[in-house]
Amino acid sequence: MEKKDKTIYRTEAEGAVTVVGIDLGTTNTLISLYDETTGRASCIENSTGSCLTPSVIRFDEKKSENGTEYYYVVGKEARESADIYPDRTAMLFKRQMGRTRDFKKIYGTSYSPQMLSAMVLKSVLRDAEEELGAPVTHAVVTVPADFDDAGRKATLEAARAAGLEERNVDIIDEPAASLFDCERLLNLEGKTVLVFDLGGGTLDLMAAEITEDSINEAANRGDVHLGGSDWDYALGCHILNTYLKGKEFNTEDRQKFWLSVEQLKRNLSSLKEADMYVHTKAGEEKIHITREEFENVTQHLLKRVKSVLEDLMTDLYEKGIGSVDEVLLVGGAARMPQIRTLLAEFFPYSRMGSGDADRAVANGAAIYGWIKYNGQKPGSRNTDKLYEVRKMFTPRVLNRISSRSYGLAALIGDDGEEKIYHFILKGDGVPVSVTKELYTAYSNQRIVNIRIYETTLFERYVDPDEKWLLGTCTLSIDKDLPEHSPILIRFTIREDGRLQVEAKEKKGGNRIQVELESRALLNEEAVEREKRRLDKLVML
Amino acid sequence: MERFICEVIGIDLGTTNTVVSYYDEVARDGACCPDFEGTNLTPSAVFFERSQEDEDGWSHVVGKVAKEIAILHPDRTATRFKRLMGRTTEAITLENRTFSPQELSAFMLERAVENAESALDRKIRNVVITVPAYFGDLQRKATLEAGKLAGLNVIDILDEPIAALVHCTTLSDLTDKVVLVIDLGGGTLDLIAARVTQDCIQELEIDGDIGLGGSDWDDALTKYVRETFLSGRSLRVDDEQQLCLDVEFAKKVLSNEKKNNARFVVRSMDGPVEVRITREEFDRCTRFLRDKTETVIRRVKDNLEKKGIEKIDKIILVGGATRMLQIRELIREIWPDLEDPDIIRRNVDEAVACGAASYARMKAAEIARKEIEAGKAGTGDPFIILEDEERWQKFKETIQHEEIEKVRSVVRPVQRISSRSYGLGVTVEDAGGSTQKIYNLIFRGEPLPAEKLGTRFGLSEDNMKRVALRVYENFSDEHYLEQDETLLIGECVLPISQQLPKGAVIEVSFRLQEDGTLYVYGTEPTGNTRIEMTLHSRALLGNEEVEF
Ligand SMILES: Nc1ncnc2c1ncn2[C@@H]1O[C@H](COP(=O)(O)OP(=O)(O)OP(=O)(O)O)[C@@H](O)[C@H]1O
Ligand SMILES: Nc1ncnc2c1ncn2[C@@H]1O[C@H](COP(=O)(O)OP(=O)(O)OP(=O)(O)O)[C@@H](O)[C@H]1O
Ligand SMILES: [Mg+2]
Ligand SMILES: [Mg+2]
8 A cells, every 4th residue: 555645754953863663562563753843753554554563474485496485474464364374374472572482383493472573573664664765773662561571671682683773772661652642641740640551462551650750650560461362262262152063164264253253343342233244164154242242251351350450459559549540541452342341440530531542652652762862962952843842751751660579599587498589579660770788608609599580579588489480690709708708689670671680799709790591582692593584584 | 832722623524534633733733633443534434223222222333343334234324425415314214213414424523523532631612624615505504514413613614625725834835836736535526726825825726526536446446356356256245345345455555656466355155256456457447537537637727727827836635545546647647747846745634634623723813813802902702612711711822922824715716606516417329329428408517596498309219118318417518428327316217108200309308406406307209208307416516616
């Protein structure tokens, strides 16, 4: 489809860089650019004329005399053929970011979630570059607020594999990003806002207090395995079990079935009852579903939403925040009336608002990116208009909190019981850096094993559980020290939520920066390798 | 600094899409408010659903969902009702209830306002609504009525091409330029040529075609797909629905220079059919539509030349269908000398709404200024447009410090008569006896009521049992034009009671009333049988120009 008519994304500042905001979603990815002249960010359309590029990849092979060539297709086409070619289609890989290195094997090659995300990133970056007629050098990529350290790092790895330089990429939490795009921020000063983002794959909640010059995160909660696609699944299963028992499908009809289920679900957000046509080997069937029926068979999902909301409210109470003034709805699946009803019941006294449910995150990221990379540049102040724009955004700093607790295994107390000792607690403000003194266990200890944990618990000391282990490292000591010699350990959470751990013997000696050996992450070399692999594949 | 202060928004109530905008004080131009479904365009479609809660048993759903199920429920979905504005009171009839085009438009307006309220976080009541330039008084009144039904305070009604022009004046300086606005939307082609001066927009030419829009390209392509790929196959209703959506999508894909074919799969009862359409095929099967467009554009060019205006400085393209390559090429072909920057094609979908928003801002400032002056004179506030007095005061304060941006008045060098006709004709056999041509009885631009009595046609054969009178509506002021079934508005049969020789004469009369009702009378030579038919002309020409 024809590109949206060119808008000139003018940057007046000397040395200003081209920065995009990217909402790398479980189901849809969007890319946005901030336009200095209008002070607005807007999303760029892909070649199908939509801002939403489905985060779905299909691999194709073409055999010729010169061997086999591999291609990949990103977006609508890949999504629509997903059920015809399940073996060579990858989707919903965001859910595995930082959790595994092997998401799927296609044509004998294994792909990591990072690599697949990089492909989606490349696709939207290409759209942006076509629109701009210039290369994109800087980007802000969003992640769910509830993402853990590995998820964040994996996202950065994906950006690097897509060809962006690490120092030119930042990540920001999705709910926070959507606040940056929110005009109503003006009316929210002094208030507490809850951003409720229910996307295709993730539920992401964040409460923040808005002041004249800052957005202060107060609590965040989420469920990276709860999103619109779960509603599709529940509805589809219900239809299969209730109306199509024993019916068989051929592959193509099956593909259409799941696409129609999603369509039906969307229609039921507006209609009280809707029809769906299903083709099975036995013929055609018209299935009539009411909204009530849909809501009944997805009740268990709504319950899960509710429990996350309850957890969030508990966190808020503990911080002394008893109520939310406004609820901001974001994400495609937040359009479902059952969600709106639930929220209205949950927050009877709060105002309910929805901005641009699909584009807010990407636009906000573009604005945040512009502030970060261009906002302080001299020269961008040269018109009144720009000054006004800057006044709207620049002074508002984002004060984040950590979405996890971080600590290490240590022997605690006189009886030396092993516990996880949290340096940083979930909910602590970030960026943050905490240094503590620990002691060697015996004299002439040459090796200190450091086991780093990431948990969702709030207590300072908790019982260790290997499921929380983030990584290990060793600090070697090259001289003999007496028992109980001090070792300094520092945990730092950077602004983008990534963790860094350093260890050092107090009285001089080695200082190590911990390279977290997580199963799901790639090392420097591997990222480079992925990047080269990706460059060789042809994107259609 | 707030982005929205003037409290009036602009709404483009289109045949296929409705768009709502506000004036952004920071960007100093119009900005769209997204729809609940996440795009700036809300499809102008209304679906009715049974409901216990509503008095008459029906509740309505508008927008994307309604468009996507229109074919599944043809009897409960209304689309393209803008074409009926002002000419009928029945746009759709459900079992127990009839809805007028005004009511349906009111539903669209309500949705637009909801979208604006949610984006701007404020209650909205004041609007500027746009209408096609050719809309006559009746249609404009109907639009106002729709606004009232939606509970809105309609500050003004603005012509769509003018709105697009206003939008472009916020982007670049058009002073002292002759500008041609070509708006090819989903349902209509609307053209205005105007000279922009410091303080007014002086209209030079208005033309258009009410029966020509993007949806006609869809229809032509659908027909082609059926004939070429689907002959002898039958489709289920849901696949029919999908076909319509796929065809429109394929058309859009072909607007991309880089794509020279579009593919999709049609499911038929006899298995799936892969459809692949090349640009060349698309251009071929829609050639007649391109030609129709060319005729209208050339007519405007010729008429301007007759007035001594040889040079057009800028061409503004708006409307989704101007994205089609064939249209862009057509413009190049007609004006080979025009430089690229002189063909403005920005925000083709949103330009009308954004222009309406900018106009709304100027209008509000004008009203506020009058109020301030009246206040000084001690006569009180004559024009309160706001319920929220405090905000209105704030707006008044703001405008006192700004350079006065005058609303360019629209000057029509022509007398405004309430309405004028479209061309109306019947098919008769031409001299050669083979091809059918339309013979116009009433020409485009005749004042109403118009009448043409006793036009005589000879029978083409001996002993004919009946003669079919097929009535066509067109935009022509010529006697003859090529037959085109898309122009057909009605048909009736005149039975012939006696055996008559070839060449015997029948008489046909037309009477067209101000509201668009057309009476057709046919009499056979013996005078024994006559028929009468009442039709509705789909459009009346408004604001048609007449030299003094
Ligand atoms: N009108 C609607 N009614 C119900 N669900 C909808 C509607 N529109 C979109 N959705 C659902 O919203 C989901 C996509 O939302 P969105 O694009 O916000 O997700 P995402 O950003 O890709 O995912 P995430 O934020 O979880 O990573 C899909 O499951 C889709 O079916
Ligand atoms: N990329 C594209 N290529 C071709 N046609 C397109 C494209 N995008 C939109 N259209 C067509 O444009 C039409 C809609 O245009 P638009 O929204 O301007 O109409 P409208 O304002 O509702 O109608 P009108 O102005 O006639 O009342 C549709 O027929 C649509 O198919
Ligand atoms: Mg999302
Ligand atoms: Mg239009």
